[in-house]
Amino acid sequence: MSKMKKLMGASLVALMTAGVNAEDIAITGGTAFTDGGKGKVENATVLIHDGKIQSVSAGGEVPAGYRTVAADGKWVTVGFMVSGTTLGLMEVSLSGNINDSRASKTANGKGLEVGYAFNPASTLIPNTRIEGVTRAVTGFAGSKDMWLGQSAVIALAGDDMIVAPHVALSVDMDEGAANSNFGSRAGLWDAVITTLENARPADEEAGKDDDKKAKKPKYDSGKAALDRVMKGEMPLLVEVERKADILQTIALKKRFGIDVIITSGAEAWMVADELAAAGIPVVMDPTRDLPEDFDSLGNTGAAAARLHAAGVKVAFVGPDTHNARLVVQNAGNAVAMGMPWDAAVDAISKNPAEIFGVADSYGTLTPGKDADVVVWDGDPLEVMSSPDAVFIRGEEVPLVSRQTKLRDRYKDITRAPAYRK
Amino acid sequence: MTKVSRQPSWLRSGLAVTAIGIMLSACQPGGEQGDHVEINKDPFPSSYTPLTSKPTLITNVTILDGKGGRIDGGSILLQDGDIKAVGQSIEAPAGAEVIDGAGRWVTPGIIDTHSHLGVYPSPGVQSHSDGNEVGEPVTADAWVEHSNWPQDPGYVRAAAGGITALQLLPGSANLVGGRSVTLKNVPGRVAQDMKFPGAPYGMKMACGENPKRVYGNGKNSPEFRPHTRMGNVAGYRQAWADAQDYQRAWDKYERDYQAGKDVLPPKRDLNLETLAGVLNGEILVHMHCYRADDMGTMLDVMKEFGYKITSFHHAVEAYKIADRLAEDGVCSSMWADWYGFKMEAYDGIRENIPLVEKAGACAIVHSDSDMGIQRLNQEAAKALADGRKIGIDISKEEAWKWLSLNPAKALGIADKVGTIEVGKDADIVLWSGDPYSVYTKADKTFVDGAVVFDRHDKSRQPVMDFELGQPGEGDVK
Numbered sequence: 051m052s053k054m055k056k057l058m059g060a061s062l063v064a065l066m067t068a069g070v071n072a073e074d075i076a077i078t079g080g081t082a083f084t085d086g087g088k089g090k091v092e093n094a095t096v097l098i099h100d101g102k103i104q105s106v107s108a109g110g111e112v113p114a115g116y117r118t119v120a121a122d123g124k125w126v127t128v129g130f131m132v133s134g135t136t137l138g139l140m141e142v143s144l145s146g147n148i149n150d151s152r153a154s155k156t157a158n159g160k161g162l163e164v165g166y167a168f169n170p171a172s173t174l175i176p177n178t179r180i181e182g183v184t185r186a187v188t189g190f191a192g193s194k195d196m197w198l199g200q201s202a203v204i205a206l207a208g209d210d211m212i213v214a215p216h217v218a219l220s221v222d223m224d225e226g227a228a229n230s231n232f233g234s235r236a237g238l239w240d241a242v243i244t245t246l247e248n249a250r251p252a253d254e255e256a257g258k259d260d261d262k263k264a265k266k267p268k269y270d271s272g273k274a275a276l277d278r279v280m281k282g283e284m285p286l287l288v289e290v291e292r293k294a295d296i297l298q299t300i301a302l303k304k305r306f307g308i309d310v311i312i313t314s315g316a317e318a319w320m321v322a323d324e325l326a327a328a329g330i331p332v333v334m335d336p337t338r339d340l341p342e343d344f345d346s347l348g349n350t351g352a353a354a355a356r357l358h359a360a361g362v363k364v365a366f367v368g369p370d371t372h373n374a375r376l377v378v379q380n381a382g383n384a385v386a387m388g389m390p391w392d393a394a395v396d397a398i399s400k401n402p403a404e405i406f407g408v409a410d411s412y413g414t415l416t417p418g419k420d421a422d423v424v425v426w427d428g429d430p431l432e433v434m435s436s437p438d439a440v441f442i443r444g445e446e447v448p449l450v451s452r453q454t455k456l457r458d459r460y461k462d463i464t465r466a467p468a469y470r471k
Numbered sequence: 472m473t474k475v476s477r478q479p480s481w482l483r484s485g486l487a488v489t490a491i492g493i494m495l496s497a498c499q500p501g502g503e504q505g506d507h508v509e510i511n512k513d514p515f516p517s518s519y520t521p522l523t524s525k526p527t528l529i530t531n532v533t534i535l536d537g538k539g540g541r542i543d544g545g546s547i548l549l550q551d552g553d554i555k556a557v558g559q560s561i562e563a564p565a566g567a568e569v570i571d572g573a574g575r576w577v578t579p580g581i582i583d584t585h586s587h588l589g590v591y592p593s594p595g596v597q598s599h600s601d602g603n604e605v606g607e608p609v610t611a612d613a614w615v616e617h618s619n620w621p622q623d624p625g626y627v628r629a630a631a632g633g634i635t636a637l638q639l640l641p642g643s644a645n646l647v648g649g650r651s652v653t654l655k656n657v658p659g660r661v662a663q664d665m666k667f668p669g670a671p672y673g674m675k676m677a678c679g680e681n682p683k684r685v686y687g688n689g690k691n692s693p694e695f696r697p698h699t700r701m702g703n704v705a706g707y708r709q710a711w712a713d714a715q716d717y718q719r720a721w722d723k724y725e726r727d728y729q730a731g732k733d734v735l736p737p738k739r740d741l742n743l744e745t746l747a748g749v750l751n752g753e754i755l756v757h758m759h760c761y762r763a764d765d766m767g768t769m770l771d772v773m774k775e776f777g778y779k780i781t782s783f784h785h786a787v788e789a790y791k792i793a794d795r796l797a798e799d800g801v802c803s804s805m806w807a808d809w810y811g812f813k814m815e816a817y818d819g820i821r822e823n824i825p826l827v828e829k830a831g832a833c834a835i836v837h838s839d840s841d842m843g844i845q846r847l848n849q850e851a852a853k854a855l856a857d858g859r860k861i862g863i864d865i866s867k868e869e870a871w872k873w874l875s876l877n878p879a880k881a882l883g884i885a886d887k888v889g890t891i892e893v894g895k896d897a898d899i900v901l902w903s904g905d906p907y908s909v910y911t912k913a914d915k916t917f918v919d920g921a922v923v924f925d926r927h928d929k930s931r932q933p934v935m936d937f938e939l940g941q942p943g944e945g946d947v948k
Contacts (some may be wrong), residue, residue, distance in 0.1 A: 145680055181888035339595040339948040340841055348943040372811040382909030433849045433909045434856035457820045460790050
């Protein structure tokens, strides 16, 4: 308990001094995993300097001027990443007025950008980060059609939380999207393929004697998003479930030569070899095991293990945005269904970093990368474990949230808890 | 006046209550009184029969008895559907299957007080939405067992998660959604095959946002209230007042008949029959309620009309009034960490369950989900860990009450299940290890001594009718 108090005190100091001169920190004595679930270092000294990982070494010395955080007997990992949320775009999903993640009246679904709607003050962000999840893909859950805008990667603390504003253009191509937009998959695929065909870079020859060429093009954010995809700057994130649709998605990637990520992917495991060969990663909830509809009959809890075994890069989501933090429990359940432990940890750290293009700055405890580090009181994937300390981009965040404040207010019930004790 | 049909008092006791079907007693020729009308309270009787089983002895196993006790390296004997013996060492009877439980754990089967399996089954297609009788706000005449599709693959997944019994509830669109039913988690050809023999009926009620949203937006039935929380409460109170009136009419019929008068019974009203059954203490109330103030109001409505709320459900703010819930003896069926998806769930905290336990109130871990029901042991584990982290000292032995004994009490079946005690139904789970670990799976789930799910034996992994001939048939789930 006294250690906890010490940590808490230190966090407050860290919070107050947050800014240009980030604190030098040494996390000592824990068992660290430097490379996702691999790169185990016993009695590790993790040095954080200028917000970055400086080094990780067994029994390394703590340089003068570094604040030491004792992690003896504890587990130290990179802060985890959840690969599909609406964090910062929604406070109360159903009955709290606006939900910016549901752009239900927006016709230009392709052009949507997280930045215009993002709320860094959302209480969901502290609720999530104090459970050891320090990065998230956030994006839109609806528009007028199947195009769900451009997702972003956020860091869950600090200024400028949006670290990558355009990590994928999202398109919903599951049974529900086909039904609500066109009444048939045939209509949906035709529409998406037509859009992509029309977004191919203009043929230089054809444009030569076009005298309209001089005319100033209209600003079109949707076109800009498609251009990013066609130029290979941003992948297309395709939500598909059925095996046949997944095979069509592989064909789509080949036809346009673009980067594709599959999300949901209930029956992706059935074509795991083809996905591996095509270099298409899968973002998924590894616990789905029910035939939810005629799209997802092949759901099985063994899917993540099978995809991984076939060489498909896998990343995980949590059950919903409020409980995006449970992506860690999901990873544990993937292990219970046969996935190797280190692969499951990869699926919530280095894999999503690579899939969403932020691996140069996040995903492993590699010197030079952002210091997202979590000290756990046990195996992080275990449901009875939780963080004792969380660092995001080198700043220690206090383990405080609106939820912990409610808890502390009512822990010992009084007549009028709203008064300060 | 010579009447044959004087019913024994035990048969008359709940006259005004429940159900469909009428028993007419014989009328002697020449009598001046008409037939005495008796209402059949069990028109859809359980046709449950246990699956075949053989005596099973599990040895050398860690046993949590569900009452707070633990035996390390213990043994448990299941025979003739019951728990025959529990102890450190038990002699195997002739012909018994002996399972070496080294490294494994045995617990009472998990009982979920809040499920919509069969009612909103998988696949969740349009046709399968059978949980909310939207149209008018008090539908106590709807019985959820008539919506239960026993072919829901979710039942099998739940068995794989150690669920041995569960309560099906109607949804929360209505102030009074209808009757619940308690099931043994075994496959059935018809819904009655799953009904827990002798379990009392429950009734679903709902506080707060859902009823007022369903009716308040004017889309469903604009002629109906409620539109507000105060309208909700007006609706419950008028329903109880109507049920009292109905009960009085039946009481009067009974008095008059006993006095020899030639009287006709009141017209049956299936809605009021169920509500009167609650007032008579025969039907248990399960009330969906999130906010502390909503629960506080309902505790007073309960006292005003003299009925009992067995359990609040969801109860995300139970921690704010845990002392009052303890005082009134009302259970809370809760999630470990769901919150925020609507305004009344915004104040949910991860320590809700341990704080309710700490206050001495009855805490239950429930699912309300076809996914959550597969891992309720993990939900208890999270709640336990979150409680410990703030200094609430609860043992794994005690915490299992949240999963079996407390729900059994809330469902009125604690005399038969919920703990490992000699003579109780052999509804137990053999876990691959400590059930508070994410890596642990149910190796075998037993209901009445029969294996209903076995992780290592394909023949004990039921494939539901819907799954036949489909992708994924018979796959590992």
